[in-house]
Amino acid sequence: MQNHDHRVIIQKLLDCALACEHCATACLHEEDVKMMANCISLDRDCADICVQGARLLQRDSVIAHQYLVLCEEICRLCAAECGKHQHDHCQECAKACIDCAEACHAHHEPITQD
Template sequence: MAHQQHQETLNVLHECMEACNHCFDACLKEDDVKMMAGCIRLDRECADICGYLEAAITRGSAYVSELASVCAKICDDCAEECAKHDHDHCQECAEACRKCADACRKIA
């Protein structure tokens, strides 16, 4: 299985997807949801691309490098947005996104 060489990246991608999904859900429960709109939007984008890249790696897609590059960009953007908010879920998401962006750049 070709994806076994990327097991660490798969783990990081999955953790990032989970952190983004948790942040997304928690942001929807905040008092000022409108203020969290950018964070919510990027959480969705990031979770989706992380899940897609995870699937692409496991099936041996020829586009892993390109997808990893896009994933790193989205993770960077999500980390930057989440870091603007003091909520624990946003700070945890920002950290997971930074870690994921770094992992993605290594395979891009």
């Protein structure tokens, strides 16, 4: 898939990362921060993983499409956790994560070892 136009998936990954960063920061200001600990942790992991996925796609890395398997997984985990909370930032993050997970699913390739 060399020279493939990855702009749309890269934008989904970056949008998701930004939503996760916003959610994690907002969670730190919630009344019961301890209750939000898992949400914050998954937000941070998801943001980091999605940004790395965008980088790999941008540079046409040989593993970029396989890496999207991991991106999809963390996005689904983060969406499930954020979806448990009624805060607007959590609901918005869950939506961004689902959108990103679906985009990753449509573009990833199986992880193979030769």
